[in-house]
Amino acid sequence: MKPDLTQPMPGDAPQDKPARKTLKQWLFDYRLALIVAAADLLIWIFWPAQAPAVIRNTGDYLVEMVVILIPVAVLMGLFEVWVPKQLIGKYLGRESGWKGILLALLFGAAPTGPLYVAFPIAAMLLKKGASPLNVIVLLNAWAAIKIPQLLVEANFLGPSFMLVRLALTVPSAILMGWLIQKGIERSGGLDIDPAGLENIS
Amino acid sequence: MSSILTWSIYVIVFGALGVLALRDRAKAKQAVKVAVKSFFGMLPILLAFIGLIGLLLGLVSPETIVRYLGQEAGWWATLTAFVLGVVLYIASLVSIPLAASLLRAGASMTTVAAFITGLMMVNTLTLPLEIKHLGKKMAWSRNLLNLLFAFAIAIVIGMVLQ
Numbered sequence: 001m002k003p004d005l006t007q008p009m010p011g012d013a014p015q016d017k018p019a020r021k022t023l024k025q026w027l028f029d030y031r032l033a034l035i036v037a038a039a040d041l042l043i044w045i046f047w048p049a050q051a052p053a054v055i056r057n058t059g060d061y062l063v064e065m066v067v068i069l070i071p072v073a074v075l076m077g078l079f080e081v082w083v084p085k086q087l088i089g090k091y092l093g094r095e096s097g098w099k100g101i102l103l104a105l106l107f108g109a110a111p112t113g114p115l116y117v118a119f120p121i122a123a124m125l126l127k128k129g130a131s132p133l134n135v136i137v138l139l140n141a142w143a144a145i146k147i148p149q150l151l152v153e154a155n156f157l158g159p160s161f162m163l164v165r166l167a168l169t170v171p172s173a174i175l176m177g178w179l180i181q182k183g184i185e186r187s188g189g190l191d192i193d194p195a196g197l198e199n200i201s
Numbered sequence: 202m203s204s205i206l207t208w209s210i211y212v213i214v215f216g217a218l219g220v221l222a223l224r225d226r227a228k229a230k231q232a233v234k235v236a237v238k239s240f241f242g243m244l245p246i247l248l249a250f251i252g253l254i255g256l257l258l259g260l261v262s263p264e265t266i267v268r269y270l271g272q273e274a275g276w277w278a279t280l281t282a283f284v285l286g287v288v289l290y291i292a293s294l295v296s297i298p299l300a301a302s303l304l305r306a307g308a309s310m311t312t313v314a315a316f317i318t319g320l321m322m323v324n325t326l327t328l329p330l331e332i333k334h335l336g337k338k339m340a341w342s343r344n345l346l347n348l349l350f351a352f353a354i355a356i357v358i359g360m361v362l363q
Contacts, residue, residue: 032245120243191339
């Protein structure tokens with residue numbers, strides 16, 4: 001399925017033809033970022049003592065975000081055109097069983113990036129036929145059982161802390177996936193339009 | 202460590218794109234188009250989110266959290282730590298050493314565990330992003346279930362490691 005690249009992005013104002021974005025649309029897309037920038041400005045003016053910490057934190061996270069977003073975007077492109085639906089369906093689909101769960105756990109735990117880049121990847125996997133169970137397991141693993149994070153945890157809080165948390169988190173992650181999959185099945189499927197998925201990335 | 206990881210991700214992803222370009226130019230072009238579109242599709246909300254966590258962490262510094270939670274004791278501290286963990290977004294490479302300093306400052310194991318599980322498992326600040334990509338059903342149910350499990354796991358860790 002080829003994505004229709006002429007479709008407007010989500011959050012766009014309705015438009016008749018996919019023309020270049022106007023300034024107004026740009027402002028609308030970035031409205032939340034602009035509000036935060038305005039808040040930063042207010043802090044800088046009225047509370048200058050706090051400003052350096054805010055600027056430093058924002059800068060650090062900003063660099064991390066842009067650095068990881070570039071390869072993730074390319075990965076999304078590669079996924080879109082290169083990975084056949086059957087492949088994802090076979091390894092992460094509803095029939096994939098424990099192997100699918102294990103694969104999702106390993107993929108989630110692999111050293112990659114912050115959680116917010118997992119959402120578009122998860123959406124892409126859903127669109128390509130992965131089961132909700134495996135997608136939830138992937139996200140839960142990505143959030144709470146990253147391998148580099150486990151090493152740091154063992155180092156700072158002790159191996160027993162890390163192991164107990166891991167032993168509790170893995171079955172919980174899978175159980176949640178199973179519960180959510182059942183819930184989604186009972187309530188009539190996902191509330192995202194599978195045909196429109198390429199537009200949300 | 203993280204920079205080596207990041208560079209290997211770059212090498213793998215762009216290497217794959219190069220291989221695709223050699224094999225099928227049109228498809229590679231298509232992939233780049235989707236990539237650019239994904240990048241700019243994600244950018245506005247991510248910028249807002251990054252700005253928000255920069256703002257929050259600039260105002261509520263790690264030192265403040267440690268000072269506050271280290272002195273507090275009992276259930277109230279555990280609950281406060283959990284709520285802070287749930288609403289804040291702190292990269293794990295920062296939050297884990299922070300949790301260790303909490304422990305040294307005198308916080309109980311349950312409190313430290315609640316802070317860690319809340320931070321990692323419940324992703325409040327990224328919820329709008331998650332809803333945008335995965336829909337309300339999945340995003341809300343995942344975070345609400347994680348809220349329950351995170352608290353339960355923290356209690357059990359506290360009991361096991363007391």
